[in-house]
Amino acid sequence: MEIQQLKRCPVGIQTFSEIIENNYVYVDKTEYVYRLTHSDAKYFFLSRPRRFGKSLLTSTLRCYFEGRRDLFKGLAIDRLETEWAESPVLHFDMSLAKHVDKDTLESMLGFQLSQYEKIYGKSDGANKLNDRLTSLIIRVNELTGLKVVVLIDEYDAPLLDVMHEERDLPVLRNVMRNFYSPLKACDPYLRFVFLTGITKFSQLSIFSELNNISNISMDDPYAAICGITEKEMLEHLDGYIERLAEKLGLPHDEAVRKLKERYDGYHFTWPSPDIYNPFSLLNAFSKNKIDNYWFGSGTPTYLIEMLRKYDVTPQEIGQRETLASAFDAPTERLLNITPLLYQSGYITIKDKDEETGLYILDIPNAEIRTGLMESLLPNYLASRTEQGMTLVAKMYRAILRNNIDNALTLMQQFLLTVPYCDNTDYEGHYQQLFYVIFTLFGMYVDVEVRTPRGRVDIVMRAGGKLYVIEMKLNRSAADAISQIDLKDYPSRFALCGLPIAKVGINFDSGKRTITDWKIEQC
Known part of the structure; x- marks a missing residue:
């Protein structure tokens, strides 16, 4: 069928005005903006994962408070808002301050303050960051006669990469605490304060001093304030689904199923609509290809x-x-x-x-399941990740062709690529490695699966078969099969509707690989 001319997808574009003015596709979230700005609270915090639309939401709030009604023509808020009262906005983007030390962080915060000080002026006695922010808020209020809006995007960005460090975290946290501390004291001069982030650092003044901050992260009315619901996808992006379905040679409903399987499944409260990862979904539509875009953009x-x-x-x-x-x-x-x-x-x-x-x-x-496993695999392979990934791909091909014997031969080779490391002389190490590898295939994998008579080490569904896998360390594959038979593990899965294969595997801790295996059809 002929696909209609589609707008461009705003991949990586986080500025609301740019999206509207350049006619990119926009999934309307302005009803949430109206709800947020007309609620009883003044201070708000929203936590969402990275690349989930927080920055675009913050930019949308900025345009709203600046009274740029022309940008909202035809959107939900255009029929809801009647006043469009303008306010001066101080918008700070903390995502610019990642991977920095104390001096660089202070310099970057100072630079953001200086951009507003050029407009509104700077008090002579204000030199420290917190004093400069306090002075700026008061000065803006005095010069305009209007209460000030403060928007802080990715408030925790400078701290994320040092949260596991006992030395650097307290140092950078003190810098951020001092910077945010004026927000409580400046309450009489503020109209609205909105912060976004990923994590909650309770020892920052935001959460320890602003005891009246409203954390809307799990509030039902804001469940879909970021991300794209299935309803929104079908309403706003159906043309892209049609184009993708044509490219993949699939019916429309099958293309939706593949998108759902790869990118859907987020819920930030319960009950909640299913929410798709917006970064991955828009990338898939832009490139007309299903791939792991969110994970490919960098695992923290x-x-x-x-x-x-x-x-x-x-x-x-x-x-x-x-x-x-x-x-x-x-x-x-x-x-x-x-x-x-x-x-x-x-x-x-x-x-x-x-x-x-x-x-x-x-x-x-x-996407998250396979991305996580791909990120964890280098922990087992060190510098040989590329070689290991090639063998993983060959194993996948063998299993899809129902050649589990060949897959285990490749697994034997794979384990020989794994550099020596400590704590490999227990069965759980190999169980973990199996789980990572098989999950990378995108197949159903579960470990320590309960049955009436014990626990199966691994259950895997692939190539139209169910594999019941028992592993032994420094024993024999025959012992593993004997345990499967003795415990009658396959009967637990008799109603699954798939052919069942029993697989017994023995690892040799000295050789650090598989030494023998046995496969029997049930």
Whole structure:
């Protein structure tokens, strides 16, 4: 079919005025802007993962408060707002201050202040950052006769990459605390304060002093304030789906299913509409190709460091149950990695048990699952990642062709590429490695699966088959098969509707690879 002429997708464009003025496609979020700016509170905080639309939302708020009504013509807020009262806006973008030391951070904050001081002037006695911000807010109010709007985007960006460091975190945190401290004292001069970020640093003055700040991150009315819901995708972006479906040679509904599987699945409260990752979705439409765009844009180093710090194995990242107070905890008081995984977008809310108040958290979608495993694989391969990834791809091909024997031969070669490391003389090390590799394939993989008579080491679904895998260390594949038979593991999966294969694998801790394996069809 003939595809209609489509607007350009605003990939990487975070400025609302640029999107509207240059006729990029825009998913209308202005009803949320109206709701936010007409609520009872004055101070707001919103946490969302990186590249999830926080900066665009902040830019939209700026245009709204500057009274640029022409930009909002035809959007939801155009029929809701009647006053369009202008306010002076101080907009600070902290994403510019990543990977910096104390002096550079102070210099960058000073530079952002100086841009407004050129417009409104600077008090002679204000030299420190907090004094300059206090003076600036008061001066703007006096010169304009209007209360001031303060927008701070990515407030925590300078701290994210040092959150695992005991030396640098307190130093940079003190700089940021001093910078933000005037917001409470300047309350009489402020109309609206909005901050975005990924994590919550409770020891910053924002959360320790602004006790009246409204954290809307998990509020039902703002569940879809960032990201793209399926309804919005079908309403605003259906032409792109048609174009992608034609490129892939798929029916429309099948293209939607593939997009949903790869990019959907986020929930920031419960119940909540399904929310797609906007960065990945728009990239997929722009490039007319489904790929791992969000993960490809960079995995934060702090995530890998924190996984090591909390000794989290790959299979432990998802499938978590916790109370809201636990997974939304401040960064400095983390007892486990759940809050960081949630706030960063690597796990999300999947359900809630109303009886206990427990939230069920898991990895959102296929992009995050495969991206995580790809990021973790170098921990096992060190400098040989490229060679290892090639073997992983060949294993995938073999399994898709139902040649598990060839796949295990490749696995044997793969393990020989893994450099020597400590703690490889236990079965769990190889179980973790199997989980990472098989998850990279995008296949269903689960570990320690309960049955009436015990736990199966690994269950994998691939190539139209279900594999029940038992692993042994320094024993034999025959012993592994015997345990499968003794415990009658396959009966647990008899109703799955797939052919079942039993796989027994033995690892040799001295050789650090598979020494033998046995495959039997049920």
